[in-house]
Amino acid sequence: MLPVLVVHGGAGHIPKERAELSCGGVMEAVRGGYSILRAGGSAMDAVVEAVTLLEDNPAYNAGRGSVLNVKGEVEMDALVMDGRTLGSGAVSAVRRVKNPVQLARLVMEKTNHLCLTAEGASQFARAMGMEEVPEESLITDYARMRWRKNLAPGANPVECQMGKMGTVGAVAVDVEGNIACATSTGGMLNQMAGRVGDTPCVGCGGYADNKVGAVSPTGHGEAIMKVTLSRLILFHMEQGKSAEEASDLALAYMRERVGGLGGVVVVDPQGNWAARFSSLQMAWAAARQGQLHYGLYTGEHFTEPLEKPSQ
Amino acid sequence: MKTVIVVHGGAWAIPDDISKASVDGVKNAARAGSVILRNGGSALDAVEKAVRTLEDDPVFDAGHGAVLNTNGEVELDAIIMDGGTLAAGAVSSVRNIANPVTLARAVMEKTDHVMLTDRGANLFAESIGFPSTATDALVTENERKEWEKFKKYIVGVKELFNPKWGHDTVGAVALDSLGNVACATSTGGIRNKMVGRVGDSPIIGAGGYADNRSGAVSCTGHGEAILKVTLARLILFHMEQGKTAREAALTSLQYMVERVNGGGGAIVVSPTGDWAAKFNTERMAWAAVEGEVLSYGLNPQEDCKETFQSK
Numbered sequence: 001m002l003p004v005l006v007v008h009g010g011a012g013h014i015p016k017e018r019a020e021l022s023c024g025g026v027m028e029a030v031r032g033g034y035s036i037l038r039a040g041g042s043a044m045d046a047v048v049e050a051v052t053l054l055e056d057n058p059a060y061n062a063g064r065g066s067v068l069n070v071k072g073e074v075e076m077d078a079l080v081m082d083g084r085t086l087g088s089g090a091v092s093a094v095r096r097v098k099n100p101v102q103l104a105r106l107v108m109e110k111t112n113h114l115c116l117t118a119e120g121a122s123q124f125a126r127a128m129g130m131e132e133v134p135e136e137s138l139i140t141d142y143a144r145m146r147w148r149k150n151l152a153p154g155a156n157p158v159e160c161q162m163g164k165m166g167t168v169g170a171v172a173v174d175v176e177g178n179i180a181c182a183t184s185t186g187g188m189l190n191q192m193a194g195r196v197g198d199t200p201c202v203g204c205g206g207y208a209d210n211k212v213g214a215v216s217p218t219g220h221g222e223a224i225m226k227v228t229l230s231r232l233i234l235f236h237m238e239q240g241k242s243a244e245e246a247s248d249l250a251l252a253y254m255r256e257r258v259g260g261l262g263g264v265v266v267v268d269p270q271g272n273w274a275a276r277f278s279s280l281q282m283a284w285a286a287a288r289q290g291q292l293h294y295g296l297y298t299g300e301h302f303t304e305p306l307e308k309p310s311q
Numbered sequence: 312m313k314t315v316i317v318v319h320g321g322a323w324a325i326p327d328d329i330s331k332a333s334v335d336g337v338k339n340a341a342r343a344g345s346v347i348l349r350n351g352g353s354a355l356d357a358v359e360k361a362v363r364t365l366e367d368d369p370v371f372d373a374g375h376g377a378v379l380n381t382n383g384e385v386e387l388d389a390i391i392m393d394g395g396t397l398a399a400g401a402v403s404s405v406r407n408i409a410n411p412v413t414l415a416r417a418v419m420e421k422t423d424h425v426m427l428t429d430r431g432a433n434l435f436a437e438s439i440g441f442p443s444t445a446t447d448a449l450v451t452e453n454e455r456k457e458w459e460k461f462k463k464y465i466v467g468v469k470e471l472f473n474p475k476w477g478h479d480t481v482g483a484v485a486l487d488s489l490g491n492v493a494c495a496t497s498t499g500g501i502r503n504k505m506v507g508r509v510g511d512s513p514i515i516g517a518g519g520y521a522d523n524r525s526g527a528v529s530c531t532g533h534g535e536a537i538l539k540v541t542l543a544r545l546i547l548f549h550m551e552q553g554k555t556a557r558e559a560a561l562t563s564l565q566y567m568v569e570r571v572n573g574g575g576g577a578i579v580v581s582p583t584g585d586w587a588a589k590f591n592t593e594r595m596a597w598a599a600v601e602g603e604v605l606s607y608g609l610n611p612q613e614d615c616k617e618t619f620q621s622k
Contacts (some may be wrong), residue, residue: 054474057607075431085571086539086540086571087539088538088539089509090509092403092428092509093428093429093431112535113504113505113508113509113510113535114509114510114534114535114539115508115509115510115514115538116507116508116509117403117428117429117507117509118404118428118429118430118431118507119429119507120404120429120506120507120508121507122504123506123507124505124507136543146606191424192422192424192427192431192434192435193430193431193434194337194427194428194429194430194431194432194434194435195422195424195426195427195428195431196401196403196424196425196426196427196428197424197425201426201514201515201516202514202516202517202539202541203514203516203517203538203544204515204516207541222423222425224426225399225425226397226398226399227397227516228515228516228544229522229542231516231544231545232544235548257397258396277619295500309603
């Protein structure tokens, strides 16, 4: 059953014309990460590779393609966690970095801290020799169009939010049984400057523990925080629930308790996996035992051999 | 219904020369919070008041008296959470704010977000006319000396959490007469931290969590370890499973030592008024008011009692 990799490209309401883009990207990301696992690579390498591919893909709200805050800037959050040591690294409200997930990993590996924020995270990136990219290079026409639309008088920011909540994330178990998760996001459309969502908060925007499993969520960040969604799912799994049962229980709880919608990808140490969501859609893909699984709408689950060319 | 408030002034090797001031400080804060509860005030008001009292007391590493980062600056983190609604507010790496816990509460009450960081938190503070302080107003003479002493010894990266160097996050949990619980935590972090380092305090589920169905927790200690095990949420999870406040705190602190080799402390109150103040560091200054009894302590097993007087 090992290795296994599951990725998501965000839960929300994805406009029809963007649905195909959304599915193609997660399939490509899962192929990229899974090839590392099949070559004997670590779960951490695989989730970082998968999330890097999604950050580089302008169809998602992470890295290039991130939504803009109310001032028209890109501020990004990311988290990685290593289930063997519970080591973790995160950055919040970081600017002008191409791949925040890689910076989060450096926080984990090169500092004795867990989270660096804003200008401090940028200073650290420079100290690590990470290239500072122009803000423009992270901004797509689509993101700018949506930002303008939301600034217009009479715009309903809550409704517009539903258009694209595409945080991205990945969870994996490698052949040695090590588990990892990674999550990355540009946050919420027209968010206040400095708003930090669930993504960089351990236990909210992700959690990985070799003894239980790993989770990467997406959706309404503030709701995910209030119920510490990732840790909640793993608590249910510790109590004997399957990855799927635990996800459904926790997502239902989040809806009832704080009125929030979202989705998750989950793995357990045996290689069982789940991709569940309470939102209208979530682009997801998984790879295990030579098979590629993917879907977008509730109940959708396509399977094809990984080796087959994707056309 | 009975009310309870428990406060802590940080879990670390508190030196003898400030031990009395630390105990006096937490007793004052517990009294201040208790007065609010006795007058029918909310748990939220009580924890905010108690933590403000500790922030204003220069003996503690929060607000006035905070430690300095590697650049010799004060950067503050705080969280507050309402167990009735799971609403929460947090600020990270905020500067020039004397009472970050009150700013965190404003984030909860006046924005759609849970957390604001760095300059974004300051922009928000300005926009609501929140009072700011001069840059050096929060720095004590003693801290400047300690910081300079510290700078002379270039410590190895793995040594930053040396309890001798001071580490005294403050926090409070309360149960009000309507059965609502709340928590608040505030800190200056660890001395000589990297610019932008965010510890456990402002992270929901790590530095604090409050839920009317299970209880409220505020944590202190090795921030990175607390984050890795999401200590506050872990303690409440054990309480959901039927453990008492004391058992849940001890089990979780023990787990944190075994799994990630981290020391710390926690204060806990349940919706029925069962409370605990536990730590596995050398000392933790704590105080609690339940009914007419003010309890307090500093050393392990210490549990002094006196009759509550509002001063």
